[in-house]
Amino acid sequence: MAEMIASFSHAGLWSLYATGRAATLQTEEDRRCVAILDLLAALPPDEALPDWLNPACVLGEAEHYCVTVSNGLRLAFSRQDGQVSQVRLISSAFERPGMTRVAPDYLERRPTQPGAIFRMLFLPATGLSPAHAARHLGVSHSSLNKFFGGDRRAVGDLALSLAELTGTSTVFWTRLQNAHDITPHRRSVVRGVPLSAIQTSIEAPPSLRRGRRIPARVPMAATA
Incomplete structure (x- = not known):
């Protein structure tokens, strides 16, 4: 499978993606964050972001989006021609993000099933x-x-x-x-880093525009 995530601009998030095995993901926030990353990595390049993610556009930055991980935490990224880059976390805590890191060559975990x-x-x-x-x-x-x-x-x-x-x-x-x-994966000697340990390296929330929604096919209607 072609890897659709190209780069991270948050070192802790890069580590969570590369090494966050189910056994080390202790919170629903961790598991949801890794699941969203695995979804983005597998989404075909010609397929729109799922509308239920409520992707919000970052004002002034074309093709930059935020999706909600939890009440106080969002995952931000750029998506152009199906490729995801500059993946980072956004919250009320502010600290300058680290240098850009290319996506890992392999995962030290199995992707979310x-x-x-x-x-x-x-x-x-x-x-x-x-x-x-x-x-x-x-x-x-x-x-x-x-x-x-x-x-x-x-x-x-x-x-x-x-x-x-x-x-x-x-x-x-x-x-x-x-x-x-x-997907090739190897056993890591480093314990996976939970989100709670890396939230000091999270950007302040940007201005968001909710008016632009990503088109998606209409799911099958529920019946009783």
Whole structure:
């Protein structure tokens, strides 16, 4: 899979992306941040940012966006021709970000598995319960739980159903699955750094413009 993240301008975030294994991610904030990064890395270059991320444009900086990680924390980045760069964190705390770092040649962790990305990022935006989501996907509730836990892969009919439900593409889901299955990774001797430890290196929030929304396909309507 072609890596769609080119560079980081925040050293701590670079480390979190490269080494943040599930065992070291103790908070939902950490897990959500890494999941968003893995989503950006797998998104095909011709596919728009998912609208439910509510990407806000940074005023005065074309193609620069912010997406929410938690109540007080945003992930900011540039995306041009499908390539993501200058990835950084934005909060009320201010400190000059470090020098630009190119994306790591390999991850010292496995990328987030597609089931976790669907459960954590996509499912809340659909407004569906897991049982209703399983119905829309054409799978049993137990099969969906296996997908959430990484015991079922996002391929074939499931990838197609996921694309239809979320307004994405089957290519996106297969890229996520391939990244989880085959992306080279190595065991790190350095413990993953949580977001709570790197928030002293976070930029102040920029001015944002909410008027420009990223177009996305309309997800399948929920039914009772």
